[in-house]
Amino acid sequence: MNGLVSIFITMALINNFILSKFLGLCPFFGVSKRLGNAVSMGIAVIIVMFFASIATWALYSYILVPFHIEYMQIVLYILVIASLVQIIEMAIRRTNIALYNALGIYLPLITTNCAVLGIALINTQENYSLIETMISSLGAGAGFTLALIIMSGIREKLELCKAPRSLRGLPIAFVTAALLGLAFFAFGGMG
């Protein structure tokens, strides 16, 4: 039990996907202008990460390892993730049209989000069991969403401030991310 909690905390805070591993930066800067969008994107990423981790775990343990084709890892993982995103998109459209309208445009973007492939590769690398894989993907998704929501809150306020002209927009967002990263760095002491 203790181990699972520590995996969750490590993934969510200490090794925060965005601020210390630099995974998923495109949505982080692209979708963090409005709080509402950030929340939708965060939820979409958590869902996809969770199911992609389980699917790639099963793929690795039941197909790649028994048949000794570990070198096919990258090709198969990306195919599984891409098809999974399609399936999740269809499932959400069938079951909950309101959620689909909120998340719709973010789901296809997630296919090429390095955070999703990243969590699958990290889980494989760390040799996690199924339960550990589930917890670590939830932790990574939670950390991603947390950073995205904090960032969008700051950026909404930041738009009202007068930044130097050449730093407006993306550069000032990077400076904000640097300060946020410093704050998150303090969690390193917890490990």
Place this chain on the structure above:
Amino acid sequence: MSLFKEFKKGIIDLNPTFVLVLGLCPTLAVSTSIDNAIGMGISATFVLVCSNAIISAIRKFVPRMVRIPTFIVIIATFVTIVQITLQAYLPPLYEALGIYVPLIVVNCIILGRAEAFASKNPVLNSIVDGIGIGTGFTFALILISFLREVLGTGRLVIFGHKIFELPVLSKHPLLIFILPPGAFLVIALILGLFRHTGMMRSE
């Protein structure tokens, strides 16, 4: 002449990092030392050139509906080649780059060039485009990692050869630049500088 133009545009006008602001994840993650930057730059360039060549060669046979999955499988194949090669011949570099080698697959620069250029242009142009964009990416990586390594450790070491050592900084290095927040800070300032010079030129 036009081929040279294709090459040059990737380095300056369409610099993937500073102008298009694509492929940031590996850029920020591996730019802690010049060695890693060169390793990542060459790996990504290799994948970019090879996948551009293949995609451009088969561009007339691939139905439009399935082009993106096709591109991704081709890119993933070359990434696997790079990964296995690094693992076999340069294990220390492979260890240092870690999961960022397989993550070249989802680097938006490569898929972006496949979609925007290679799927519409002849093979030779696509290869040159790949070399140009790859060189631009490598330059950007080297610039960022140069600043981070020099400020963060006070010395510059390339493949085990010490190039120089700064007197005060090497005793009291600005550690933040080696840490993740430093990556954001360096790229913020470089982007600002690019914008600033761009504005000065247009005025």
